[in-house]
Amino acid sequence: MHVGTRVDVAIRGVRVEAPVRRAGGAGPSDDGHLILDGMGAAVPLDPRSPYSVRDGRLWLGETDTGLPVTPVRRPRFYDLTTADGVPYEKIAKLHGAGVLATTVVQTCVRYAESDRCRFCAVEESLYAGATVAAKTPAQLAEVAEAAVRLDGVTQMVMTTGTTNGPDRGARVLARSVRAVLAAVPGLPVQVQCEPPEDLAWLGELRAAGAAAIGIHVESLDEEVRRRWTPGKAAVPVARYEEAWAEAVRVFGRNRVSTYLLAGLGEDPDELVDGAARLIRMGVYPVRGAVPADARHPGRARGRRAGAAARAGAPGHRARRGAAARGGHDRRRAGGGVRGLRGVQRARRGGRVSRCPRSTCRSSPDRRPAR
Template identity: 70%
Template sequence: MDNASALAPADRDRVSTRVSLALLGVRSDAPVRRTGGAGPSDDGHFVVDGEGAAIPLNPNSPYVITASGRLTRDGADLGFDVAPVVRPKFYDLQTDEGVAYDKIAKLHGKNVLATTVVQTCVRYDESERCRFCAIEASLDAGTTIAVKTPAMLAEVAEAAVRLDGVTHMVMTTGTSNGWDRGAKHLARCVRAVKAAVPQLEIQVQCEPPADLQAITDLYDAGARSIGIHVESMDDDVRRRWMPGKSRVSMDEYRAAWREAVRVFGWNQVSTYLIVGMGEDPDEAVEGARELIEMGVYPFVVPFRPLKGTLATDVDKVPAPHRAVVDDITSRVAQLLHAAGMRGEDQKAGCAACGACSILKTAGA
């Protein structure tokens, strides 16, 4: 097939069902789940037809996972094999200081270790905060610690690889006041993990650093993919949803993306694009086109209500209409397919995992 619009009817139905699952969730238990944090939602982690999927847990969802591992709606089998991700063995361990490993890093999808190396953000004051973000909620709830040291992360990563077959890792950070916006600590953490587990591929995620040398420093530390997340290419949307972060101009983002592509390579750089913040669908797709032409993978995800965020607790913003998510995701998948750009070709990270998006189901 040449593009996403050429999907066979059965494949189109699968994409449509995955969109609905992302928005409506599923009725099921999930031993591995994520609540709070930076988003995108309160999810359970599943394996759907062999691929990791992060799906909201919703007791009122029309979708049910049966005891035999089939996805049904109104009793009808929808043709998906689904199984909850098994609780990893490394969750039962702790450091010599008594810090539980699952407070240091979490399993995402079926084989990704993820951590926020600094769980605080200079933009977390209500007037500055990204309205979809609850990065400090899990800290307040006591389910994580504020700062993960390089030694801690190396210890947990080694155990996760050895005991649970983790194959890649995501390291993100809250934004700091420094010129590096958190990149220096990320680099220290990457270097320690690579020393302990050299085969583990790592993606880092941060805001554009004021000095772009930090991008090379992250690569030299051992990271092989990078996410520089803008969430929307529309400045009006950015000002409404990200009042503090929007002061980092689109020119700064573009400069950082270009430098990251130069350093990390084509299709080893990504950015989240969130559908459902009021953007025009055609403009959202054109923004994705610009990113693809730069060599940046636009990781399209739907906005999903998350407890602890301003968007959910104050603004009461609902999830977007499924037709909008389906339309934008399918059109971006078509552009990615035409460019020969696939998330699974990234060395590590969110696009490589794909669990929070429908792009992989759509062929990208």
């Protein structure tokens, strides 16, 4: 599938019934999980989209694109509850056709009004009763075993809200990885957290059995970070670079990733150049595009729409377990830059309205009613 089509679908969404979808949370929301041209994709569901699915194919208006589309079926493990009575679906979600994803700690020390990332809704699913505040290692192990056995899950992604401790959540992730691998030996697990104060925690995560890690900076532009991720911006990009370098040493090249969001007011050329630098480091840049309505949190809180239909995003691409195993080779890593250039071209073509810096500086901070 041409990168331009992936970018266009990621930006404009699709009209389709999707049994597996997300309405909010720490990652992409308002999306449906599909198998698009043989690849897992999390695509915005938008009734206004010119794209639709008919007879298992993607249509643009009245034109058949020829691309096969299959909505991911509802997993059987969603019908189960843990030994202590919690529905499995509140412990972990299916992403794509074969990825089990969980937010181990659903709260974040940076979620106060003055600190929170303006596009993140990590605690909203907790307020809505769709999840629990903290998942125990035993619960995660129980759900992972069932998901592998009943639904053929091939990999797992564990993220977490940032915790108060200097490990920034790495400690609970390490315990969780050990428990899951004891129940499902050999399951590739990717973990995601902020740079810990002591980078030795990265080695602890690898020793626990994690196969890959995401350390998400969101933007390489410090001004953009202060405006959009004020809490995380207290940790400078230089510290992320130190963490990425150590993570590459510990986990290996292309087993380390980071989100780079487009549409926050950054310079597009600098974004592409920054992605190229990351690739040279051995860090896989997961590109993301923020739609115009997501730039105003009161209207579309937490809608992190991954460009290229999140095809390169760990936890959203289910093909051969590549994300959790860190299987982003040089060819695919180069695709990260191509995807970002696709977003840049789409913006220039008028499909993504540029967020003026003056507008971004005054973006509303009001939280929606819970």
